[in-house]
Amino acid sequence: MNLDGSAQDPEEREGSSVCVGREDDIKKSERMTAVVHDREVVIFYHRGEYHAMDIRCYHSGGPLHLGDIEDFDGRPCIVCPWHKYKITLATGESLYQSINPKDPSAKPKWCSKGIKQRIHTVTVDSGNIYVTLSNEPFKCDSDFYATGDFKVIKSSS
Numbered sequence: 001m002n003l004d005g006s007a008q009d010p011e012e013r014e015g016s017s018v019c020v021g022r023e024d025d026i027k028k029s030e031r032m033t034a035v036v037h038d039r040e041v042v043i044f045y046h047r048g049e050y051h052a053m054d055i056r057c058y059h060s061g062g063p064l065h066l067g068d069i070e071d072f073d074g075r076p077c078i079v080c081p082w083h084k085y086k087i088t089l090a091t092g093e094s095l096y097q098s099i100n101p102k103d104p105s106a107k108p109k110w111c112s113k114g115i116k117q118r119i120h121t122v123t124v125d126s127g128n129i130y131v132t133l134s135n136e137p138f139k140c141d142s143d144f145y146a147t148g149d150f151k152v153i154k155s156s157s
Contacts (some may be wrong), residue, residue, distance in 0.1 A: 017123065017130040026050075026129055033065050036131045039146050041120055043131060044069065044089060046076055050122035051089040052131050053078075056145035058094070058116040059085045073110035092117035092140070116141040 020034035026045045033042050033055060040055040042065040057064050062082030070079055070086075072095050077086040086095045094113040100106045118140040121132040134140075 015132065015135055017132045019128050020131050021129050023124055023127045023129055031065060032129075034131060036120070036133055039133055040151055041131055041133075042078075043122060043129065044078070046089060049089075050124070050129065052120040052122045053087070053089070053092060054118045054120075054140075054142040054146045056142065056150055057082065057085055057087070058141035058145070059083055061145040061150050064117075087117045090119075091115060092119040092142075118142045118146070 016037075018034070018036045020036065020041075020043060021032055026032050026043060030046065031042060031044050033040065035041075041052050042055045043050060043052045046069055053064065055065055056062065057080040059080065060082060062080040062085070064078050064080060064087070067078045067081045069076055069089070071077070072086050075095070076089045077095060078089060079086055087093070088095065092115045094116040095110050096113060097108040098111045099108045115138075118134050118136075120134050123130045123132070
């Protein structure tokens with residue numbers, strides 16, 4: 001319902017920003033979790049930038065909010081605490097190291113599996129942190145764990 005009592009369009013609601021906390025709080029903790037339109041997300045503050053993504057790892061539903069942030073190939077990534085999958089904070093790409101087995105002198109290089117984790121938009125206004133869910137139409141692997149039985153943050157309703 002809108003303030004005037006009229007029903008809100010579900011698509012409009014899904015695309016709207018939600019205030020998830022204060023800038024001062026996330027700068028201290030460097031991460032926070034929130035439920036945005038029934039979707040659980042984790043918000044990271046890393047090197048002066050904000051990043052938001054689905055809270056559960058695309059691979060097996062691991063709790064990304066408990067993972068460490070490390071740099072791989074010059075890109076900050078969240079490392080899933082369950083299986084050590086590396087997901088870039090900026091794009092949601094999954095990274096892995098590859099080597100050419102036919103070249104004995106080859107060195108491992110970082111490669112991308114593509115975008116596997118859904119990334120959401122973070123904005124700051126008057127010290128408040130807002131998250132807007134991604135409206136990208138592609139199917140993302142993390143969508144499977146984003147709602148339903150896999151939820152870890154229980155809503156008060």
